[in-house]
Amino acid sequence: MASRRRPRWYFSLRSPYSWFAYRDLMSTHPEVLDSIDWLPFWEPDEETARLLADEGVTLPIVAMSRAKNFYILQDTRRLANERGLTDITWPIDRDPCWEVAHLAWIAAEDEGRGKDFVAAAYRARWQEGRNISEPEVIAAIAEELGLDAERLSTAARDPQLRKRGAALLAESAHDGLFGVPFFINGRDKYWGVDRVAPFVRAVLGTERSDAPAVDAPDPATHADLLPAGGDQGHAGGCG
Template identity: 70%
Template sequence: MAAAKRNPRWYFSLRSPYSWLAYRDLVTMRPDVLDAIEWLPFWEPDARTEEILSDQGVTLPTVAMSRAKNFYILQDTRRLTRARGLHDITWPIDQNPCWEVAHLAWILADDEGRGKDFAAAAYRARWEQNKNISDPEVIAEIAAEFGLDSRRLAGAAEDEDLRKRGAALLERSARDGMFGVPFFISGREKFWGLDRVSQFVSSLTGEPEPEPATLPEREPAPGTNAELLPAGADAGHAGGCG
């Protein structure tokens, strides 16, 4: 890998399907990139964390998701997982989730050098095993898998000092201009979304970005004056939609 730009990092969420898929793409194709960058968790804070942020004058760019957007994400995730050959994916039902439970536990796991392992297990639990990662018992199971302190990780959301550390990370996301996950930063360049993973890798490594797929050339429709169209122009289609 080329010399890394200053403090390359990504904001990930254990809740987000797009963050999970970005993680899978990188761990499959460029695990060296995941090892080279800083990992920073993001989650929608509960009332207690919001109070800490409010006292610090921090407002996060989080908004309630509309029903229409939620249905779109369901469809989009199904398309994206099938395109990756993932056919046994579950869509978890989150009833009154507390995202501090998993994300503050991740901080503790990362303190022990097992943050990446914990994230992989939490993603697997959520998206492949249909487990509720807001359940402290699920977190305890993940902690035990890696020989971590199950009780401490399961009770991470009750640790006020840890909540302050978490709030500081959320404040940092606001300073970084983060507004959605996955969110990558390489030098002054910022990349948002699953479809920007390859651009981030290219910015970080100096390697050329893969060429985008191109559509085959279309034959002009009957009756179209193709010679009057600019080179490469679309000949249009029935219905007059342009």
């Protein structure tokens, strides 16, 4: 009998909603963050996409509409105000390569500092307006953490880290991820910053006892309930 996997969450250093989920967990239940597995997700560049294609993996990434992009800008400001975050900045990403930051996270994780790297990268991106796709920014974060600045800032050029990154993205596809933040506890999945609380209750075993049980429809036998396609995400679970 296969052993039960630890609860996990997929985070993205690009996503403001992933940042909000991280801050919410850090401020209310840091012990949960310490007890679950962290896995990164990002939009791959051409090289990583080729590695995924070689393994027959296609990620559920669709182009964001202009209207949704403007909504996220507004929604992010609203959620920041609710959390008392007055110093949030919206970074300008010119030709971003998300491997630069996320493969650097793998290198930091190898040194047991992955969580510290996430905290520093989120701060750099969302509170200091720095471009975490620039190797110089990653080098500065590495130096701040006392890590190898050369290794972290050049992680996107490391073939082995590339392969490991592609494997993590492939794992996200196998887990059924379609947006971040994305949480998994056993067979249950939770998508979006507004699902942090129920995920925490599930991990801590404090589910509401008075909540009625509801059987979810089986997608295989209820195909008529599924959307036709396209960008079906909502802002609280992606972006």
